[in-house]
Amino acid sequence: MFGQSNVLAQGEVNFPPSVEDFYLPSIAPWGAHNNYWFTKITLMVWLAVGILILFFLLTYRKPQLVPTKKQWLAESIYGFVRNNIAVDMIGHQGVRFAPYFTTLFCFVLLTNFFAIVPFFQISPNSHIAFPALLAAISYVLFNYVGIKQHGFVKYFKNALVPPAPWYILPLLIPIEAFSTFLVRPFSLAVRLFANMFAGHMLLLVFTLGGFAMLNANALLAPVSVVSWLMTIALTFLEFLVIVLQAYVFTVLTASYVQGALAEEH
């Protein structure tokens, strides 16, 4: 929001965009440079939380047998996550995880979606703190569920000792430990973060690039227009990425929970 208006006002562009562009000015106190407790990112996260709470409270407040349009929407989202993610991945036990998965899916979807909403135009998930926290929750969840299901020793035995002859176990156990307990949370966080970061960067490059070329030489105006058309096309691509990443995050969390619940192989 601030970046774009600056571009138009000053007539000069700081191109190419950098990581600086992801750090937005403080909102309260307005424009402060040493106080970043409340920025646009903070606002968007609270907004997402508020919208989701209100949406599900209002749509489920007086459930009808023949659902209203809003109730139908909420039920479809919940039904999709419950049947196509939770039950599909985990089985009948998955139903008890469906509320969390739905919350996770909706939260990631909505915070991602801010990336292409006019005037928001950046996703909180393009800061790694938010995906990292979500990944940490998933990490605690699947370990907790596994330990509760099997007990501490059996859970780690299941997770670390693959079905293989004893003489290659020393080779395999470090790989299992690394891939299950370190790579999983890391890749979960980084996948979402990198996708949203790259998406925002891509849109910035094409938008600001158009202005940069226009400022450099008026003859380049047609190329600028092409660049802005690319921005529009990329916005649709971005929408695809937004939905896909929300889905992937939820599916992977479900898959980890499934792995933790599974009996030994």
Added chain:
Amino acid sequence: MAGDQKPPNAGGPGDVPPGAGQGWTALSYLIAGMLVWGFIGWLVDRWLETGGVATGIGIVLGMAGGIVLVVRRLGTPQ
């Protein structure tokens, strides 16, 4: 509507994770194998000053281990 429902997934806890999860699991085994044993090899290199030989051996061993894990964990039907 009734026609296009999938057959109910019995979903015993022993089921192999479908689609996406399996793919990511396989990928993470292959990469983790190289990283872990490559790192151990690198440490051995530092210790014995073998100039990269142990790192190479570690990476190859890790690749083999990753492949064995994919076959063992995901390849064999239960």
